[in-house]
Amino acid sequence: MRILERLDQLYAIGGGPGANRPHGSPEEDAAHALAGGWMEEAGLDVMVDPDGNLVGRASERVDVWVGSHLDTVPHGGRFDGALGVVAGIEAVERAGTGSVVAFRGEEVGCIGSRALVARGDALPAAFLELHVEQGPVLAEADAPLGVVTSIVGYARGELVFDGRAGHAGTTPMSARDDALVAAAESILGIRDSARGIEGAVATVGKLTVEPGGSNVIPAHVRISVDARAPDGARLEELIAAIGVEPVHWTPPAPLAEGLRRVLLEEIERRGLPAIELPSGAGHDAGILAAAGVESAMLFVRSLNGGVSHSPDELSSEEDIALAVEVLTAALGRLASA
Numbered sequence: 014m015r016i017l018e019r020l021d022q023l024y025a026i027g028g029g030p031g032a033n034r035p036h037g038s039p040e041e042d043a044a045h046a047l048a049g050g051w052m053e054e055a056g057l058d059v060m061v062d063p064d065g066n067l068v069g070r071a072s073e074r075v076d077v078w079v080g081s082h083l084d085t086v087p088h089g090g091r092f093d094g095a096l097g098v099v100a101g102i103e104a105v106e107r108a109g110t111g112s113v114v115a116f117r118g119e120e121v122g123c124i125g126s127r128a129l130v131a132r133g134d135a136l137p138a139a140f141l142e143l144h145v146e147q148g149p150v151l152a153e154a155d156a157p158l159g160v161v162t163s164i165v166g167y168a169r170g171e172l173v174f175d176g177r178a179g180h181a182g183t184t185p186m187s188a189r190d191d192a193l194v195a196a197a198e199s200i201l202g203i204r205d206s207a208r209g210i211e212g213a214v215a216t217v218g219k220l221t222v223e224p225g226g227s228n229v230i231p232a233h234v235r236i237s238v239d240a241r242a243p244d245g246a247r248l249e250e251l252i253a254a255i256g257v258e259p260v261h262w263t264p265p266a267p268l269a270e271g272l273r274r275v276l277l278e279e280i281e282r283r284g285l286p287a288i289e290l291p292s293g294a295g296h297d298a299g300i301l302a303a304a305g306v307e308s309a310m311l312f313v314r315s316l317n318g319g320v321s322h323s324p325d326e327l328s329s330e331e332d333i334a335l336a337v338e339v340l341t342a343a344l345g346r347l348a349s350a
């Protein structure tokens with residue numbers, strides 16, 4: 014399959030183990046050059062925009078884009094981002110219409126799509142992003158493909174706990190004010206808060222303990238909080254339950270109803286289960302959707318338990334073939350609408 018061969022060529026660029034094409038590296042440039050060549054082979058009109066994003070246009074000028082990104086996390090997988098670009102080239106070539114885009118720097122904060130939105134003069138009318146699920150939902154539902162309802166919003170902040178330092182040997186348990194014990198109770202509460210809200214997740218990934226001696230009762234603890242939910246109401250509910258003051262807040266990005274329906278119809282037409290699910294990860298489609306571009310995402314089932322950002326990331330040739338069929342059909346329908 015040509016798509017898998019091309020994914021192998023992109024995967025080989027960083028020299029392994031895993032895909033190594035971080036934003037701004039010669040490896041990201043090499044991936045863009047390779048994809049640009051494939052776009053030319055497909056007969057597309059290739060240009061690089063002022064922010065380094067690569068766009069290949071079919072001769073029929075319909076303002077519908079497909080695509081994704083070519084940068085990776087260090088030691089990343091074969092499919093994240095790259096699949097959307099390679100499959101996008103295939104879809105535009107087959108449909109003979111629309112454009113395929115490879116955005117820069119998605120993994121470090123959607124640099125390329127944010128820059129495009131900030132310029133504002135060259136936004137497409139619609140954007141379809143094909144991407145691996147990076148989770149286990151489709152595999153558990155026995156479904157090759159899924160349609161994303163929204164890109165979850167997230168909030169980040171910190172909670173601080175103050176106690177009283179003391180000698181670990183001479184301070185009786187009844188006389189302690191241990192900041193880390195208070196933090197531990199709070200972390201369990203954060204888990205329970207997220208469990209109580211459908212589709213919500215919350216993570217404490219960083220802990221600073223002071224003074225930080227093994228024989229000193231902790232006096233001061235800071236914990237990081239990353240909270241995510243599929244819509245604004247649930248995100249606010251989660252934040253309130255945790256009691257954190259967010260220092261960073263990215264609102265959820267609902268995806269376009271009309272485009273979602275087209276993707277679902279094309280999935281059903283092939284006798285496949287029509288699954289809808291939110292995306293817990295951020296994507297370029299979320300940036301475009303937030304800027305008012307009609308956007309939708311088609312997820313391809315992730316195998317190996319849904320692992321991603323790892324060389325173990327895997328999707329099957331059969332599922333990818335179905336995804337390209339659905340993307341091509343959707344592109345054709347949008348172009349003639």
Ligand SMILES: [Zn+2]
Pocket residue numbers: 082093094119144
């Ligand atoms: Zn990605």
